Amino acid sequence: QVQLVQSGAEVKKPGSSVKVSCKASGAKFTTYEISWVRQAPGQGLEWMGGVIPVFGTPKYAQKFQGRVTVTTDESTNTAYMELNSLRSEDTAVYYCARGLVKWFGELASHYLDSWGQGTLVAVSS
Amino acid sequence: SSELTQDPAVSVALGQTVRITCQGDSLRRYYASWYQQKPGQAPILVIFAQNSRPSGIPDRFSGSTSGNTASLIITGARAEDEGDYYCHSRDSSGNHQVFGAGTRVTVL
Numbered sequence: 001q002v003q004l005v006q007s008g009a010e011v012k013k014p015g016s017s018v019k020v021s022c023k024a025s026g027a028k029f030t031t032y033e034i035s036w037v038r039q040a041p042g043q044g045l046e047w048m049g050g051v052i053p054v055f056g057t058p059k060y061a062q063k064f065q066g067r068v069t070v071t072t073d074e075s076t077n078t079a080y081m082e083l084n085s086l087r088s089e090d091t092a093v094y095y096c097a098r099g100l101v102k103w104f105g106e107l108a109s110h111y112l113d114s115w116g117q118g119t120l121v122a123v124s125s
Numbered sequence: 126s127s128e129l130t131q132d133p134a135v136s137v138a139l140g141q142t143v144r145i146t147c148q149g150d151s152l153r154r155y156y157a158s159w160y161q162q163k164p165g166q167a168p169i170l171v172i173f174a175q176n177s178r179p180s181g182i183p184d185r186f187s188g189s190t191s192g193n194t195a196s197l198i199i200t201g202a203r204a205e206d207e208g209d210y211y212c213h214s215r216d217s218s219g220n221h222q223v224f225g226a227g228t229r230v231t232v233l
Contacts, residue, residue, distance in 0.1 A: 001180075035222060045160070045168065045211050047222040059220050095167055099222075102174050104156070110215050110222070111158035111173035118167050 002027040004116035019082040022096030033099035034079040040092040086123045093118040129225035136231040137202045145197045145228045147212030155215045157195035163208040
């Protein structure tokens, strides 16, 4: 099982950007998906986007399209999530997670088997 | 639809069985996975591929699917099973992921 270690907490001003890192150990992440999920205080989990490094083209939730960028550095086994134009509503814990897929005939199971510890991003003036 | 619908909360007596459900059109094509989250902690995977458990997850956790509804069943609930439970899947297009709003489980 892979271990994911994220960068530390951040405090940002409205309108600025934040870049969170997620370093994988125990397995190369080239062929599986790295997803980013956030959780605002007292709220549920929200998928933001993800990328399979070997394919290179990230997918983003429509809500974050144009404001979020997910990248990977295969040389260091590290994924990054950058969120721009921060506002107070972006205050949340941000998680990275490894995604795997298994097929059962015509049905597929997509699941997130390993999670980072989370990174708190606080946006405040 | 890209939504997954869960009941907000459910309670169960100690040692009894509780079923948590998740409804969504995409569940006709993709199995749900289920995550347990306790306060201040990252989510952990408890069920995937309809009824598979990762190593270390007790066998009192099981899953099932019927039509557009996935279920997580906890048989013989213990106090440590209290927490929030989220279902997760791809959306109907397969290009994006979606979580249910979560179900808070209280063990009485």
